[in-house]
Amino acid sequence: MALRVGVIGGGQLARMMVPAAVELGLDIRVLAEGPGMSAAIAATAEGDYHDVDTVLAFARDVDVVTFDHEHVPQDVLRALVDAGVAVRPGPEPLAVAQDKITMRTRLSELGLPVPDWAAVQDPDELQAFLDDHGGRAVVKTARGGYDGKGVRVVSDPADVSDWFIAVAEAGGGQALLVEELVPFTRELAQSVARRPSGEVVAWPLVETVQRDGVCAEVFAPAPDSAGRIADMAEDIAVRIATELGVTGVLAVELFQTDDERILINELAMRPHNTGHWTIDGATTSQFEQHLRAVLDLPLGATGTHAPAAVMINVLGGPADGDLAARYPGALEAFPEAKYHFYGKAPRPGRKIGHVTVVGDDVDDVTYRARAAAAHFDD
Amino acid sequence: MALRVGVIGGGQLARMMVPAAVELGLDIRVLAEGPGMSAAIAATAEGDYHDVDTVLAFARDVDVVTFDHEHVPQDVLRALVDAGVAVRPGPEPLAVAQDKITMRTRLSELGLPVPDWAAVQDPDELQAFLDDHGGRAVVKTARGGYDGKGVRVVSDPADVSDWFIAVAEAGGGQALLVEELVPFTRELAQSVARRPSGEVVAWPLVETVQRDGVCAEVFAPAPDSAGRIADMAEDIAVRIATELGVTGVLAVELFQTDDERILINELAMRPHNTGHWTIDGATTSQFEQHLRAVLDLPLGATGTHAPAAVMINVLGGPADGDLAARYPGALEAFPEAKYHFYGKAPRPGRKIGHVTVVGDDVDDVTYRARAAAAHFDD
Structure with a gap:
């Protein structure tokens, strides 16, 4: 019988786990908040993840429970653990991700660099x-x-x-x-994956550009980051994953300061927008890796297909709501771009998809990724 | 609303269309032969594809109908067309794929090289x-x-x-x-995709190794095939796709003779085992391309991620039937290999999955792909 992964939450992160699960021959089941969610194709249950009985019933038929988001309450997580369910990441690391004051307290205790x-x-x-x-x-x-x-x-x-x-x-x-208010020159993100047996792997450090607090663009690897900055970022993420006992993907958002330090901004204990480029740009995507990690399977290689990958979010989409009408123009203009949409209706500011281009030259790849994504804006 | 593709047949080819559909934001629906098929995650109906009413009811809710296999009877295909359904590939090209005498007759009429x-x-x-x-x-x-x-x-x-x-x-x-009985030195396969508007693209020619009539190994690109042989193969496949009006992926199996000719062996008007390497080795997989083609969307780039890709089929699987028990050993030994399983129970000779490795050196890649796949045999 196929290994069974249960995902709580039916958003786009759960959706993007589906291709990886299908390829790897896993049985993926999603507890969705309701009908028509991004991950509807894998939804085997609908219900409120705040409700212990709903979540326990869902968890009964899977080998491991993981998450689309970090919002499942601690009492629900504890009830799962008490019932003998493998919950990954577990309640302790998730408590750190769920509360920013707890997060800052733990990172400070660990002596890690924070604002x-x-x-x-x-x-x-x-x-x-x-x-x-x-x-x-x-x-x-x-x-x-x-x-x-x-x-x-x-x-x-x-x-x-x-x-x-x-x-x-x-x-x-x-x-x-x-x-x-950190005087940063740019924002970076470091993703790693850790499995219960302790193995940890890292993808290359990336640079991220936020607009209005939302991830807009990701450059992998982060330009001009080889050496000390990349080593520091990887050390920080590996240390957090290990010290907090994270299982699955951990994304660490970082500030690079004008005096060449890096400071930890935010943590996410799940696949993260800053890692979407790995679907098309790395040997193992963050979604496949997350599934491997939560099942305690050996982790995949994190090498890249090309020297540069650039991911551009599609935010909002066409004002007329007709996303499908934009496909022909975009696909014809940029046949090498990888287009990803989440089954979400266009709405101002909403993350409805992303476009990734990989190639040899970061400037060329950036131009093409931006232009391809722009076909879906107004 | 998302573009809706209906796939008749719930086998592994339909299954492997699911990741591509999910990534591209398409709504994929499968008419499966029954419960528990490979493509069950996308099955929205179960029934007999020989039955006109079953297929018509399924087709009512999609923008285009395509196929997991070529066995849908002509009367069913014609009924779909008569009802105004977009059927791709259509009844005429499928008639050529459905009957080997019709196929040989048409290819001979076109002056194409056949035994x-x-x-x-x-x-x-x-x-x-x-x-x-x-x-x-x-x-x-x-x-x-x-x-x-x-x-x-x-x-x-x-x-x-x-x-x-x-x-x-x-x-x-x-x-x-x-x-x-063709005196061939090796077998080759050329895949192309064509959309209704006429655009045709080709992937690199591959070499295939068959065992007991079943595809066992695929080498992409076919070693020592640059130049004349590759050009001939592409010309043949493009000509067949165009002359027969194929829409979607067309795979042409070929013999290379000891006097450096190539002869057409078989045709498949759908994604094909010899193209599975494209999932991990090419910018656009044959499954994504098939979906784009049948929707008459512009086709994707067919460049490769690396100089060599080797795909090894997993035939049969472990005698004890416990496929999941083989994952840890394989994934640990070859973290760079891409493992694909079809949700099928192990059974002697059955195609239950495949493994692809991409890299710079074909000998090294071949060794690793074979060794990784062997973890799932006895």
Whole structure:
């Protein structure tokens, strides 16, 4: 019988696990939030992942449970573990990914490079941090943020007064995370995969360009990063994966500072937008690797097909909503581009797909990837 | 709304279209013969493809119908066309693929290079062919053969007396195909794709090794084939695709003779075992290309990721049937190999998967692909 992987969540990351599972002969099953999700083709159940009974029933028929996202509550994760289900990544590492203050605390304990930060419970504490950091800082909600949501640059505690009210109402000692505004020259991302037996492999370090807090472009490998920067990034990601006991893919978003340091920005314990280029550009994609890792199978080679790969997100899509009408023009103009769409309806700002081009020259590849992706915009 | 492709037949070729469809954002739906087929993940209907009503009902909800195999009867194909369904490839080219005598007749009319052949209806006609060709020849049933079934090397008409009886009982002027035993030095295969608007693209010519009539190994590109042989093969395949009006992938199996000619052996109007290497070795796989072609979308680039790709079929699998138990050893030993399994239970001689390795040196790649695949044999 085929090995069975259960994925909680039916978004595009679950969807992109499907090709890898089909190729490798795995039986992939998705617990989707409802009908018509990106990963609908593999959905064997629909339900609320906050509900212990729903998730336990889904998990009964699989060999391992993994995730499309990091939002499954700890009580559900613990119930799975108590029922003898293999949950990968497990509740402990996921707790670090689920709460930015926990994440900063653990990384600081490990001595890893992070921006200056503090957990603040009221405007006075935030004002004190601002006073110490030039009057401006980044405030983040500890939970629930993604793609720029839950993140604000502030110069006055009043800029996040709504969040302080929510924190106070929630009680239980909750807080906001405040961080120094890092003077970065660029953003990088390092992905690794780790399996329970301890094996860890890394893909090349990539450069990422964010727009409005959303990943827009990825360059693999990161230009001018051979040597010390790449070594530091890989060491950081391997160390986090190992020390936190992550299983599956771990993506570490990094800042490169103008004094050539790197600082950890965010973590994701799942395949990540900054690794989509691996589908077309690497021997083993992050999605195949994640499946291998959570099944504790030996990990695949992470070499690249060509010197450069560039991934451009398709954000929003055509205003008339007619994505299919854009295929002929794009495919004809750039037959070498790899087009990926997630079964999502176009909507302003929404990640509905991405385009990757691989080749020998990064400038040429960048031009072609951007131009191919632009066929799907207005 | 996503473009919708309906595939008749739930075997491994339909299965391998699923990853390509998911990546490209297409809605793929399979009419499977029953439950538990290779392509079950995309099965939206189960039923008999010989039944017009079953197939018409399936076709109602898709933009185009294509195939996992060439066995859908002409009356069903014609009913689809009459109902306004886009059927690709269409009934006319499929008629050529469905009957080896029709195929030989059409290719001969086109002046394309084929072995000496005749349609024989009785033992005397076969004996006359044998007398003219050194006393030995290959006899094939006109319909229904695959993977070495329906093919016999004979030196006496009595060797196929059962087939003559069947032909006589069937009536209607049916016959057997007899062909000269071609003195070939090796077998080759040329795949192309053509879309309704006329665009045709070719992948590199490959060398194939058959064992007991079943494809066992494929080397891409075919060693020592640059220049004249490759040009001839591509010209032949492009000509067949164009003259017969094939839409989708066309694979042409060829003999290379000891006097440096090439002769057409068989045709397949669908993705083909000799093109599986394209999943891992080419910019556009034969499965993605088939989907693009049948949707009349511009075709993808057919360049390769590396100088050599070798595909080894996994035939039979472990005698104990426990395929999953073989993964750890294989994946650990050859992390660069790409493993493909079709969701089929191991059984002697059955094609249950394949392994592809790509790299710079064909000898090295061949060794690794064979050794990786051997982990799944006994």
